[in-house]
Amino acid sequence: MNVAQVLVPTVVQFFADKYSLSISESEITFQTTRKEFEGDLTLIVFPFLKKVKETPEALGKAIGEYLCSHHAQIAKFNVIKGFLNLSFSHRLWIETLIQLAQQENYGVFPSNGEKVMVEYASPNTNKPLHLGHMRNIFLGDSLANILKANGYQVMKVNLVNDRGIHICKSMLAYQKFGKGETPHTTGIKGDHFVGNYYVLFEQENKKATAELFEQYKNIFPDENPETLAEKAAKESPWLLEAQQMLRKWEEGDPSTLQLWRTMNSWVYEGFEATYRKMGVEFDKTYYESQTYLLGKAVVEEGLAKGIFFKKEDGSVWIDLTSEGLDQKLLLRADGTSVYITQDLGTADMKYADFPMQKSIYVVGNEQDYHFKVLKLILQKLGRSYADGIFHLSYGMVELPSGKMKSREGTVVDADDLIEEMVQIARQRTRELGKIDDFDNAQAEALYQMLALGALKYYLLRVDPRKKMLFNPEESIDFQGDTGVYLQYTHAKIAAILRRASLEGISYSLETLRALEQLSQQEIELIELLQFYPQRVKEAAQEYAPSVIASYAYELAKAYSRFYAELSIFNEPDLLRRHFRIELSAQTARVLRAALHLLGIQAPERM
RNA sequence: GACCCUAUAGCUCAACUGGAUAGAGCAACUGCCUUCUAAGCAGUAGGUUGCAGGUUCGAUUCCUGCUAGGGUCACCA
Incomplete structure (x- = not known):
């Protein structure tokens, strides 16, 4: 808090004056006063008690008096145990609002001249996106927004895993059962179409493995069944054929490559559609088929x-x-090459494309070890960018039954989930009947906005490092601590501002200075508005969109209270009415900005 | 077996990085729409912060040891 910074030297001066003691600034800790106590800012006096023989109360009182007499912004103070609670003058709060209203890009920091690359999404092309990808994608996209707001030049990249045995599995099943069908002839979205063949492969492979296992048990009755099961899994004709196909792919066999290109193109069409629905996009897409050989040169270099x-x-x-x-x-x-070989090569390629100070990999925490090793190797190789590598290791999204497993069909499909949320938004909105004058396109746009807002907020509000639970039985809430609540608050403010503009209300910011008294609800709002830039900075330092999510919720909650308990247009005092409109306008602005950082759109009406 | 995470209200999550009486939402219960959008507001109830020690003015937060759950230790990615 900026006021705290102003006060720190005065506290130092106090100890010099009264006790001839030199106190270092790091010993002085201010915090915002807890809600249940009177005051705005609290100085903790415990740390000084060792140096000064006083009771906490007496010392607190002495510091309080000193601060009060030296700073006009401090209106009064109280001391409870070792806590000195300072109350700011209302004038200071009013001035704070005016000043932030005058800032063009409030909460956006000027360029710091640094470049950062954020890699996220990184899907395999053998199956459609699921809830786990959604957490990854929303995290990466939001983080990119947050870093931009912190003054970084950001490059968003997607590293598509488009080659390997898993792709061949889909291809093989398609070859055998596809009968020349395509997404277009069947009307199935491309990524789902290909994913179906992957599932088919797994089913057939499982059957074949089981048969083989039975045969082996007859042939080798004395052998340990586990060993035989392993042998059967390794020697399943389906798997062998898929491996054979992978070898053909690596040899550049034209018909294999042709099939591979065709099927991947179907998947990309599907992915694109999903990204578009999600409202995310990438500056560049890398394909592992183009990067997987690059690491070999790095291996030579290391040798x-x-x-x-x-x-x-x-x-x-x-x-x-x-x-x-x-x-x-x-x-x-x-x-x-193996996984890490490609990653070594890709790392060099990324740096050549975009010489960045930071390189962020949004990848699940199951790969912690891999990224530890990757960074270490690059450091040993003396890569200048190695220290800037950061693995944003996020926790898995789990179901009540445990981890999602695509092979066992226990995944929550991204397209399905979005569609389900849109359906709920549609139904709920119609029940409420507040937008009956919208035309169809406007209404559908709103449903999309609400559905995605609910989803994004749901996935981003949790600390990224922690695993989270999703229960498919309970749909994602539209009430309480939710994305929809934030959007609703914004829409309510928008209605206020529309009315103000309709009534032709106008005032200049300067005139608001004449106001002398504020209500508690107003002070709380201004206090929160003032914190916004710090929270933006903190979110970047912690790589945590959840910081912004909880800030946005606090802000919306404070506004909702203000809105419910104080009247704007029925307020008799003109100045106060203007002030509340301005406070509403600034809240809307900051709320919109915070939502934008989360990738959530703010509706004007809902 | 080794290493790395995690453990907070019935459920899902917070806690400004060591500060006051640990907070929200959902679920339950009670009030509030003739006044700016009730997708809302206010309130009640709900806790030995996994367990046991330690560090200090002060611990959900730091340290040690247990317990439980998850992950990794692949010539898969």
């Missing part, structure tokens, strides 16, 4: 520098045991 070593079979490793980690494989004996 030459003696950071990596080669085993007898020709495979390449790095020994991280001195860092408390393990030995890690970097290149297979046959010279083909």
Whole structure:
């Protein structure tokens, strides 16, 4: 808080004056006063008691008197135990509102000259997006907005995993059962169309594995069943065929590549549609089929520098045991690359494309170890960008039954969930009947806005690091601490501002200075409005959109109370009426900005 | 087995990074629409912050040890 910063030197001066003591600024802690106590800002006096032989009350009182006499902004104070509660003058609060109203880009910091890349989404192209992707995508997209507001130049990238055995599984099932059908002939969205074949593969593979297992049990009756089950899984004809297809792909077999291109293009059409519905977009998309070979040069470099070593079979490793980690494989004996090989190469490529100070990977916490190793290797290789790598490790979205598993069909599909939310928004809005004069397109746009607002807020309000629970039995709320509540608050303010403009109400900010008394509800609102830029900064430092989400909720809640308990247009005092309109306008502005950081749209009516 | 997370009200989540009597929402109960949108507001009830120690003026927060759940330790990505 800026007032706190003004007061710190005075506190230092107090101890110098009264006790000839030099106190360092770090020992002085201010915090906002808790709601249940009178005051705005609290100085904690406990830390000084060791140096000064006083009771907490007496020392608090002495500091309070000193601050009061030196700063006109402090109207009064009280001391409870070791807490010195300071109350600001109403004049100061009024001035605070006027000043923030005058700022063009309130809560947007000027450019800091730094570049940051945010990688998120990163889907596989063998199945449609699900709820886990949604958390990832909304986090990444919101974080990009937050970083922009903090003055960074941001590049949003998507790294699509478009190659590998999982893709071949879909391709193989399609070859066998597809009968030349396409998304267009069947009317199925492309990503779902391909995903269906992936499921089909898994089913067939499971059957074939079970049959093989039975055969092996007859052939090797003495063998441990577990060993036989493993053997059957490895030797299933379906899996062998998929592996064969992957080899053909890597050899560049034209018909395999043709099928691969066709099926991926269907998936991309589907993904694009979903991204569009979500309201997210990327500045650049990387494809692993184009990057997976890049890491080999890095492996050569590491070998030459003696950071990596080669085993007898020709495979390449790095020994991280001195860092408390393990030995890690970097290149297979046959010279083909593994996951981390590609990531090493891709990291270089990213930096060449966009020389950034920070590179953020939005990836689930199941990959913590991988990113620890990746960063460490890049540091050992002396990459200038390595220290700027940050793995935004978010927790999984779990169902009451546990983790979502696409193979077992226990995933919450993104398209389905969005559609379901739109349906609820439609139904609920119609019941309320507040927008009966909207035409169809306007109404549908609103349903989309509400559905996505509810979803995004639901997924972003939780600390990203923590796992979260989604219960498909209970639909996402439209009441209470929800996205819809924030949107509703905005719409209510918008109605106020429409009316003010309709009535031709106008005033200049300067005239508001003449006001002398404020209500508690107004002070609380101004206090929150004043915090906004700090919360924007904090959200970036913590890589946590949840900071913005809870701020937006606090703000909406404070406004709702203000709205319910104080009247605007029935307020007899003209000046006060103007002040409340201005306060409403500023609340709407900040609320809209906060929602924007979360990727949520703010409706004018609902 | 080793390492890394997590544990807060019946449920889902907060707690300004060590500060006051641990807060919201949902669910339950009570009030408030003839006045700016009731998708709202106010209130009641609900807690040994997993357990046991320690550090200090002060611990949900830091340290140690347990317990429970999840994850990783793949020539999968």
